[in-house]
Amino acid sequence: MSVSGLEKKLRTHIEGEVFSSQKQLQAYCQDESIFSIEPQYVVSPKHTQDVISLVALSQEYKTPITARGGGTGVAGQSIGSGLIVDFSTHMNSLLDLSTNFAWVQPGVILEELNRKLHLQGLFFAPDPGSKKRCSIGGMVSTNASGPHHLFYGNTRDNILDLEWIGHDQKMVSLNQEKKTLAGLQALMDRNLATTSSIPDVAKNSSGYYIQNIFSQDAKLSDVICGSEGTLGLISSIQCRLSPLPKHRSFAAFSFSSVEEAIEKVEELKSTKASAIELIDLWILEALKSKDERMIEEMGLAHAKASLWVEWEEELSSLHLPSKVFSTGNADMISSIWNFRSQSSKIIHALAKERHPLRCIEDACLPLAKLPEYIKEVEELLRTFDCEGPMFGHVGDGHLHINPQIDVGQNQLSQHVQKLMEEFYRIVLSYGGSISGEHGDGMLRAPYVRKQWASQLDQFAVVKNFFDPFCQFNPGKIITEGNDFPLKAYT
Numbered sequence: 001m002s003v004s005g006l007e008k009k010l011r012t013h014i015e016g017e018v019f020s021s022q023k024q025l026q027a028y029c030q031d032e033s034i035f036s037i038e039p040q041y042v043v044s045p046k047h048t049q050d051v052i053s054l055v056a057l058s059q060e061y062k063t064p065i066t067a068r069g070g071g072t073g074v075a076g077q078s079i080g081s082g083l084i085v086d087f088s089t090h091m092n093s094l095l096d097l098s099t100n101f102a103w104v105q106p107g108v109i110l111e112e113l114n115r116k117l118h119l120q121g122l123f124f125a126p127d128p129g130s131k132k133r134c135s136i137g138g139m140v141s142t143n144a145s146g147p148h149h150l151f152y153g154n155t156r157d158n159i160l161d162l163e164w165i166g167h168d169q170k171m172v173s174l175n176q177e178k179k180t181l182a183g184l185q186a187l188m189d190r191n192l193a194t195t196s197s198i199p200d201v202a203k204n205s206s207g208y209y210i211q212n213i214f215s216q217d218a219k220l221s222d223v224i225c226g227s228e229g230t231l232g233l234i235s236s237i238q239c240r241l242s243p244l245p246k247h248r249s250f251a252a253f254s255f256s257s258v259e260e261a262i263e264k265v266e267e268l269k270s271t272k273a274s275a276i277e278l279i280d281l282w283i284l285e286a287l288k289s290k291d292e293r294m295i296e297e298m299g300l301a302h303a304k305a306s307l308w309v310e311w312e313e314e315l316s317s318l319h320l321p322s323k324v325f326s327t328g329n330a331d332m333i334s335s336i337w338n339f340r341s342q343s344s345k346i347i348h349a350l351a352k353e354r355h356p357l358r359c360i361e362d363a364c365l366p367l368a369k370l371p372e373y374i375k376e377v378e379e380l381l382r383t384f385d386c387e388g389p390m391f392g393h394v395g396d397g398h399l400h401i402n403p404q405i406d407v408g409q410n411q412l413s414q415h416v417q418k419l420m421e422e423f424y425r426i427v428l429s430y431g432g433s434i435s436g437e438h439g440d441g442m443l444r445a446p447y448v449r450k451q452w453a454s455q456l457d458q459f460a461v462v463k464n465f466f467d468p469f470c471q472f473n474p475g476k477i478i479t480e481g482n483d484f485p486l487k488a489y490t
């Protein structure tokens, strides 16, 4: 087979590895989404100079470039038809450590970073359930968060600066780039960027973050955070570090229904809890199948729903009359959250002809709207014959839904798209965000048009400003089409 001009140049200009065999490409066709796309080449850059060369070659050969960290994204963000740049192989080091910040390369895995930071009594606070596999670059690009968002915020809140390679093939420290910020501001409409149609929810990872672009402390890193590799490539990240908590306390509460659990959330929020997670019956059963004794120990053997709650206070200072379990042992609390973070994996492993497809999995609602919203979504799942788990970060009004869909049915793709259409209509009717933490990717790009209708022009300004050659991760967040490359399930 003849070697293309691009491949020849990749092999001579890049010090890291270049992969082009069918078998190697197969490993990068999928992430944790419902999609599959085969790339032309996969490259593992060794250093920043490799990344700069890749941006130049992508332009020269008009071949799109898609960054990839751990490949755990669930909206099809890290797959693409051109060049995949895998940051996880070589660009995964802790570069510099101070008492309150660290510079890291984008491919470093969250859990590995925190293992090192713990030795200094520190940690990087955003805590996605995928912490064993997700990279800091991926977290920045999706604005990831997790159960402790209530206390520590999202990734954007925990980033100080980014080193960045844009279309001009220069590496810059983004927040020092006052001229670039001014250039972007000059193209934007102050009224549209900062006001209309921003959902009033606790968490949002949809669209470009432009609402602070005209504020006194506007930072370009805030815009890049959550931009899913569509504006350029991140070569290092300055993370804000937090001291490990002095005290930790945990309690579990048992309920006879999800509705009853939801009623308790406001009261628990007022106790300054650092995490409030909803565990529904599906997840309880899944966890039971993994470790029945643990669920019994937690007093949840007969629960139909549960809230798992943490505080950064001593257990003795808390008054928790209706709890079924509590502990102040930090190791035990970490094991409980590790156990909780396995739920998605267990649910997927239990799948037979019905699969928990991640297509309506990440909406975030105003907390007060949850009861009505849940009723309507349960009805929708019954109508589409795909009831499934509804669980997660309820303290933020943010629930993950995994509809159990018969993947053997005719016209699976149409069925899923119809379900999505109805679901996102419901989310928007309650003033919700279509994505609380996972991002839009190609999965939700068609609904970005609905969520952000009045800001779409401003999003296009941002995209064109950073990516005039349309080379960075096309078809994600912003799309003209309705691509739906569903992977084969049978």
Ligand SMILES: Cc1cc2nc3c(=O)[nH]c(=O)nc-3n(C[C@H](O)[C@H](O)[C@H](O)COP(=O)(O)OP(=O)(O)OC[C@H]3O[C@@H](n4cnc5c(N)ncnc54)[C@H](O)[C@@H]3O)c2cc1C
Pocket (backbone or CB within 6 Å): 031, 032, 066, 067, 068, 069, 070, 071, 072, 073, 074, 077, 078, 087, 106, 127, 128, 129, 130, 133, 134, 135, 136, 137, 138, 139, 140, 141, 142, 143, 144, 145, 146, 147, 227, 228, 229, 230, 232, 233, 234, 235, 344, 345, 437, 438, 473
């Ligand atoms: C079981 C499971 C549990 C999860 N739990 C959570 C959760 O609790 N909270 C949460 O927020 N998410 C969660 N996720 C989703 C996912 O883990 C997060 O979105 C995570 O941040 C993705 O990180 P990654 O390294 O895998 O990124 P990837 O999937 O590899 O990429 C994600 C995006 O980042 C971009 N990107 C990566 N590196 C760079 C770079 N150097 N420069 C520019 N762009 C880059 C990619 O192009 C892509 O758009 C979960 C996923 C799974 C499978």
